[in-house]
Amino acid sequence: MSKKIWAAVDDYIVDALFEADPALDAVLAANRDQGLPPIDVSPAQGKLLSLLARIQGARKILEIGTLGGYSTIWMARALRMDGKIVTLELDSHHAKVAQSNFRRAGVSERVELRVGPALQSLAALSAENAGPFDLIFIDADKPNNPNYLSWAMRLSRPGTVIICDNVIRDGAVLDEGGHDANVVGARAAFSFIGGDKRLDGTAIQMVGAKGYDGFAIAIVE
Ligand SMILES: C[S@@+](CC[C@H](N)C(=O)[O-])C[C@H]1O[C@@H](n2cnc3c(N)ncnc32)[C@H](O)[C@@H]1O
Numbered sequence: 001m002s003k004k005i006w007a008a009v010d011d012y013i014v015d016a017l018f019e020a021d022p023a024l025d026a027v028l029a030a031n032r033d034q035g036l037p038p039i040d041v042s043p044a045q046g047k048l049l050s051l052l053a054r055i056q057g058a059r060k061i062l063e064i065g066t067l068g069g070y071s072t073i074w075m076a077r078a079l080r081m082d083g084k085i086v087t088l089e090l091d092s093h094h095a096k097v098a099q100s101n102f103r104r105a106g107v108s109e110r111v112e113l114r115v116g117p118a119l120q121s122l123a124a125l126s127a128e129n130a131g132p133f134d135l136i137f138i139d140a141d142k143p144n145n146p147n148y149l150s151w152a153m154r155l156s157r158p159g160t161v162i163i164c165d166n167v168i169r170d171g172a173v174l175d176e177g178g179h180d181a182n183v184v185g186a187r188a189a190f191s192f193i194g195g196d197k198r199l200d201g202t203a204i205q206m207v208g209a210k211g212y213d214g215f216a217i218a219i220v221e
Helices: 003-017 022-033 043-056 070-078 092-105 118-127 142-154 169-174 181-195
Strands: 060-064 084-089 111-115 135-138 161-165 199-208 211-220
Touching (some): 003 199, 003 211, 022 092, 043 070, 043 211, 060 118, 070 084, 070 111, 084 092, 092 111, 118 142, 169 211
Parallel strands (some): 060 135, 084 111, 135 161
Antiparallel strands (some): 161 211
């Protein structure tokens, strides 16, 4: 089994199940043109986020890590009427590209993008009583996973769904004594979710166009 077949099966899933989506294709093209790294979720993962938001009946979504807004757009489209997604991004160039992508996809009115270090934006959201959010997607700098999970708990309610991306990392999550900060961050997400009695969670190992990785998913009790 190789990345080639995983990517081909991802293409099959998209061809078999998804409508053609020129707006999202244009978003990925704009990200490429603007030099953004191709580290957005895959189409199949974006659709999974959107389905989870719909299953949850989400009106308020929080995303940590916007990049060019590809995952934001998937989730924004899944919001219930009058819903809103707040997305947090450190890099002003990424944020500028994302804003233009939100206009392109027709979701600007449903998206609030806050630029700056997410830990500061999260403190501000908490001070403004912006929560509770129905769904929280964590996909930024991995060493901060425990800090983001901690803020996610403060901005949640019983029933909030929390999803954390890139927690498998080609299986490197098994590397107990490793020093790779991203792997340490992935393991920290497991420790946090496993160690907090208010959270009930699992993780899904995923292969596909983006390689071998996965989401941790938890619900707040
Ligand atoms: C993996 S990308 C997000 C991908 C996006 N969720 C998607 O699937 O389309 C991670 C993003 O987090 C941003 N980021 C990194 N550190 C951050 C921080 N401390 N605060 C906010 N954003 C940060 C990066 O600039 C990058 O754009």
